[in-house]
Amino acid sequence: MAVVVRAGAAPMWWLGVLAAGVGVLVPGITGRRIGVMAGAALFIVAAALVAYRGRNRYVVLARSAVRAGKHDVLQDRAVSARNWRRGHRWWLLLAFLAALGSSFAVPAAGGMLLAGCGTGLRLKAAWLGRRERADDALLWVRVDWLAANGGRPAGKTVKAYRSTGIAAGDAAPGGARRRTAALV
Structure with a gap:
């Protein structure tokens, strides 16, 4: 489950960083300094809101978790992440284009907002992992x-x-890829 939360973190982060980097090159209406300062504030607020939004629902669902049965279909980490990214690719593209377009008004702010959302998802996945x-x-x-x-x-x-048990599947707690020790 944390895999699905974490699946959107990397694309949002990298697209946000790219949009902010390109946005700094455009002077914009408000100027670079105001744009970057507004973007920094938006980054912090977005990261906090995304990280804490819906935690009560996650806690309630986690408390009522039942042991996975023989007939439950549980996906691999890679399949879950790929399905999420394929299903949301148009939304990610639109968010990236909106962040780029906003750079003409407030340089880098839209990109930093998008990167803040990605950071918030990563923080939420880390919380779920703990x-x-x-x-x-x-x-x-x-x-x-x-x-x-x-x-x-x-x-x-x-x-x-x-x-399931902590060793089941190919994902570590928090949705990260499980590291396997090399056999000697």
Whole structure:
């Protein structure tokens, strides 16, 4: 489940950094200094809002998590991330173009806002990872519920999470790629 949260963090971050970098090159209506200062404020606010938004729903669903059954379909980390990115690629492109377009008014602010949203998602995934480690269980969303909900792991159609042991699957707590030790 943290994989889906984390899937949007990297594209938002990199597209935001790219848009902010290009935006600094344009003087804009307000000037570079005001644009960068406004962008820094937007980055901090967006990161905080995205990181803390919906935590109560995640906590409620995590408390009601049931052990994954034999017939539950749970996706690999790479498949979940790829599906989320494919399903949201047009929204990411529109957000990038909006961030670039806003640079003509307030340089770099739109890009920094987008990067702040990506940072907030990364912070939320890290929080979920700490929670998974504390409970000693990975949390999963059933594939059919995730697909019906547009890729949101805590949406209305998600009734409960599934849990497995911490060593199950190819994802570490928090949605990171599981590191395997080299065999000697």
